[in-house]
Amino acid sequence: MAWESLQCVVRNYVKYGYRDVVVTDLRDERVRQVPEVFGDLEYRIVTLALADDSELRRRVGARREGFVDVDAAVAWNAAVRARPALPREAKIEVDARSVEEFLEAITRIAV
Numbered sequence: 001m002a003w004e005s006l007q008c009v010v011r012n013y014v015k016y017g018y019r020d021v022v023v024t025d026l027r028d029e030r031v032r033q034v035p036e037v038f039g040d041l042e043y044r045i046v047t048l049a050l051a052d053d054s055e056l057r058r059r060v061g062a063r064r065e066g067f068v069d070v071d072a073a074v075a076w077n078a079a080v081r082a083r084p085a086l087p088r089e090a091k092i093e094v095d096a097r098s099v100e101e102f103l104e105a106i107t108r109i110a111v
Contacts, residue, residue: 003030007037014041028080035087044109045089049081052095 006023013021026034034045050056053074060073067073085091090109094102 003033010038010041028076028083031089032083032086043088045086046106046109047080047085047089047091048094049077049091050095051081051093053077055095 010021010023031045031047034043050059056074056077057070060068060070081091092102092105097105
């Protein structure tokens, strides 16, 4: 039900003239549905991934709440990196980027 509700929320934002709506923390199965579900809208998918599994293990292992399953995170990251990019998707590796470099990469992505 949450996925269906999110679709309604996004469409309502668009209906009332909002632009640059940011939706975060979608599981990859939902990300893969975006072109079908929102194909009639202007959108851009930005997928973040790490090339270095040890860095991902370090980051997730340091968490005390939220998504803390290190092995699942590594498997998920590998699957996301291995699949071809979706229509209108930009994949960004965030291993060695500073926050400023990351933001610059994001802002260069046009719809």
